[in-house]
C-alpha cells in the first residue's frame with residue numbers, strides 16, 4: 610500500500626491520514642511534521658526552513674525530497690506508507706517518480722480530498738489559535754491556500770495522467786470521509 614493523500618490545507622488530510630494508516634498498519638509520512646520537528650529541535654535545517662513555514666510558503670523541492678527520500682529508505686516503509694503533504698509541486702512528483710522507479714516500487718493510489726474554499730477557510734480559522742502551529746493564522750492560511758491552488762493543484766493533474774488519481778468528497782463526518790477514502794484505495 611503506497612498511498613498519497615492530496616488536498617488543500619484544512620481538508621482534513623492529517624486526521625484522515627492517521628485513520629488510514631491505522632487501518633493498513635503503514636507509517637504516516639508528513640513532510641510538514643518532519644520539517645516542524647526540525648524547527649523545534651533547532652537544527653541547521655530547521656533554521657533554514659523556519660521563515661518559509663511561518664509564511665506559508667513552500668520549502669525548496671530538493672530539500673524536501675531529500676528529507677522524504679531518507680525517510681522512505683527506512684525499514685518501516687518497506688511494506689508501504691501514506692504520504693501527507695508531499696508531493697506539493699509537479700517537480701516533487703517527478704522526483705518521487707524517479708525514486709520509485711529506481712527502487713522498483715509503484716504507487717497504489719493517489720486520493721485527492723475535495724472541500725469547497727469557504728469550508729476550508731472556516732475550518733482553518735477555527736483551528737487557528739487553538740493549536741500549536743505558528744502557521745495557523747488567518748493570514749497565513751490564506752497564503753497557504755493560494756500556494757496550494759498555484760503549485761499543488763497541478764499535482765492532481767499529474768497523477769490523473771498517470772491513471773492513479775481518485776477524487777473523494779471531503780465534506781462529511783470523519784467516519785464518512787475515511788470510508789470514502791478506503792473505498793477509493795480499495796481497502
Ligand code: AMP
Nearest residue numbers: 640641661662666667668673694695697
Ligand atoms: P503541512 O503540515 O503539510 O501543511 O506543511 C506545513 C509547511 O511545511 C508548509 O506550509 C510548507 O512550508 C512546508 N512543507 C511541508 N511539506 C512540503 C513540501 N512537500 N514541499 C514544500 N514545502 C513543504
